[in-house]
Amino acid sequence: MNKRTKRWVLAGGGAAAVTVIVAGVLVLWPGDDPVAEKKPDRVAPGVVAQRFFTALASGQAGQAAALTDAADAAGAVIARTQQGMPGATFHAQLGRLPQVTDDATTTEVDADVTWTLPGGVPLKHAAKLGLRLADDQWRVRWSPAVLHPQLAEGQSLAYTTTSADGALVDRTGQPVPPGFAPVVLDSVRQAVGALNGTPGWQVSVVDQAGVAVAVLQEQKAQAAKSVTVTLDPKTQAAAQVAVDQVGGQAAMLVALQPSTGEILAVAQNAATGNDPLALYGHYEPGSTFKVVTATAALTGGLATADTPVACPGKATIGTRQITNDDSFELGTVPLHRAFAASCNTSFSQLAADMPATALPQAAAYFGLTSDFTVAGITTNTGKIPPAESVPARVEAGIGQGEMQATPFGMALVAATVANGRTPVPQLIREIPTEGQAPAALPGGVANALRSMMGEVVTGGTARELAGYGGVRGKTGTAQFGDGTQSHGWFIGYRGDLAFAVLVVNGGSSKVAVAATGTFLGGL
Template identity: 50%
Template sequence: MRTRRNRLALFTAPVLVLAACSSGPDQPDSVAGAFADALNRDDLAAAAALTDDPAAANATLGALYDGLGKEATFEVRSTDKDTFTLAATWKFGAEGKSGEWAYTTTGTAAEGDDGWKIAWNPTTLAPGLDTGPLTYSPVYPTPARVLDASGGDLMTEQEVTLVNVAEGADTAALAALLGPIVDDITEASLRQDLAAAQGKPVTALALREQDLAPIRARLDGMSGVTLAPQNRLLTTDKALASPALSGLTELWQQDRDAHAGWAVRAQTAEGTERVAGADPTPTTDLATTLDIDTQNAAEAALDSIPQPAAIVALRPSNGAVVAVAQNEPADGQGPIALTGLYPPGSTFKTVTASAALQTGAVTPDTVLPCPGSADIEGRRIPNDDNFDLGAVPLHAAFAHSCNTTMGALGVKLPPDGLTKAAAQLGLGVDYITPGLTTVTGKVPAADTPAQRVESAIGQGEVTASPFGMALVAASVAHGRPPAPMLVLGQQGVADSTQEPLPQPVADQLKSMMRETITSGTATQLNDIPGLLGKTGTAEYIDDEHAHGWFVGIDGDLAFAVFISDAGSSTPAVDAAGRMLRARR
């Protein structure tokens, strides 16, 4: 009598054999268990060797794993004389999260001259495998749309065509066709891409149908050029570009994957036949807060600027992100509108004034000196062009952007005074916002008086992103930082909780920002009713280089304009004017 061993969980243990019985683990449950064990180890050759037709089994197993992946487990559930039941589970997609196919099959085993072998039959491995090779594919629902704030189509799934190029193609002729569509495609760039690919084809460009149609026939006739259509999520307006779109594309794809079904199909002579699967579930459209008119106005306002430039606009009332715009030079540096960090210069005086007002030592009407330059804690602080206002109320010093006044106020603050005041306005706070990757800025504690002077005028170690400064403006308008939101109903979550900004201080800041427009450094925008703002010029590298900033509040719209190496705030103020006037 032979001692029977447990199923799959124990099939690697040696079989106990009594002296009176035949030797070797050659009964059906033993060979089936070894077969399952080999499959679980992905040792297809060992599994095939346990069958009576190793060559056929090995070929079929290889094709099966190629078609379905390797996330599979097998278990022998039962044996009866010369038959056994094999249970299998396949998991599909990334980390097996896209679908699961579980089934049982029946196999047989027989004893031959070289021991027990599994009778080779493809259906022992999977249902339908006798019909033809099996493949897995996701089955996606009807594509959702990405909507703008008005409910119009912002992005939809559309067909594009990849222009693939192989060695030997006429790169000069191809560049002549593609260069007018994308001006950085040249014969030299195509040759460089092909050389880097080391003999493999490269994708030169993905074309929308309206761009492809006029040149399709000539591309089709080119040796070494092939056209491959595929579907992608694209803006309905080809000219629309924004760093916010990449995050929306990721959310759209995540939702699409979450609602996808799956199918296992057998390849037959007549086509494919579905063997198993699950239907997709419906998706809903992705509603965003982007206002297409403001977005277009922001993009147009930056088009003529040769340096990298960005605009971010929010609604203070609910944190809705209504525009995130960059020009082409900025695009070459990455999503600077959302994550680029720069010294904010005098726009940071909103923070300095807030911190000073909250100490109670000054009010907007407190008269303070505004000399053309001042030596403060060993740091010589000049005003722009060394203008000298003499003694003026704080609100006038703010409106005219007196560095000397603000530096003197900053030095009297505690080391973390500006850090806390900045956080009350959202600066230095990180947010996790669906669809957006952002950095607001950094306002480290200033341990020395000299550091506090630098920080008070938005220099030194203080940095901010355009998004961060737009949030500062929105916080002044709202009285506290609004939770940013790009997808309707999905607000961002701050990494910390801050003390609220006292409402009287918020009102005082708004009054001073209004004076900046009516009689201060941004009077060229005085034709825009009710506009509030603050200009900023921020030195970097040396005193010969400066970024230009402007932050503003126009009703329920708060925004920041940033222009790299602009030399002064004037180009940023002018860009803000172009955007705001276009919206009216």
């Protein structure tokens, strides 16, 4: 190797050495001494304690955890506690700050800690914050007990509240949803008033799954009672669909439980307006009133269900001419057959032969002359005055003239047949209805009416309902005004469900029967 070649190799080796030193973050220049990177100043333990508590108070979990000797573990627990104590504020009052010697490696700081809970309630405890030197810096010695002395590994704090408000619930025990049964719910809420209680709260030690393992402090809730409306969600929904499908005419439906009198549904369509006419609107009941007329005949000794009665297509009775629907005629048939076919001429003649007070007395059995005060709603049942003249009784016997009834009242009529006695209606279980139940139907009358109302469905004017399982009822077409317009009615029951359907100016009972089919089909 010659000298020139040797000098190049040495120079190359020198260049390589400099490169390594630069990569090591220390550069040697001629005449300089090596300078090490400056270490940060050691912060006093008392200052570290102050910074730690300040970070906790400001909700900075990461900053607080970075001041400990176990940042990852501390950060997780501090974050869980902050999330578990919503609305609570943290404050720590430090005691005397420690004076440490240069060779000290551990120390402690006393503090009075207060969690101020929502509502200003304090949760206090005394804390002893340990600190130790780690990497030549003072660090908070991490333990969950730093946050509360009863916390162990994997545990955190949680603040929870307990609602004490009562609720308005339906008969199934579920809270009444918005928009449910608007015909009655506004007045029900006025009747029951506020259902607010005093809520409770609890501060607990919880495990990583959020399960409470110890209660640190609590306030018991002072609960308000819930109030139950007797409405049944399924029945109410079916009733609303039934009246809504009617369309342009005002339609309403009232359903109740014959065995208890509890109101199960009150529904009206948009054409009815905002007033709860289903509960107190008076309308001519038409042929549905033949239930009352038949009862007056049965209890007055004028007829039994099998007594033959004439059913001509037309008849002049007193000064009134009475016509059957489409002038149909049956000749002479048993009373139950005239009832099923809704023979106006038969029932007008029966009423003409009765005393003036016979129909009001019979109506009383069905609650149509009763005065019930049902909590949460205003109700009327009917206006059934004595018919002093024969013409008045002729019209009254088929639910015309001065006879008036409400859908609510006619639902009670159906319930009376089903139950044998008018049940006392009720809407709010906790508030009894004022008013007395009428006397029970006399012996044998209820069974006779049940059979007659069954025949209406199996072979009479409501045969369209025969497929809905054990329905018994009575149709009604009620003329009003100048006699050229008619309401459509159907009243009836199935099992422990009684109901009345009215379509105002519906033209005939057919539209009410169709709505009844929709109602029963939705149950």
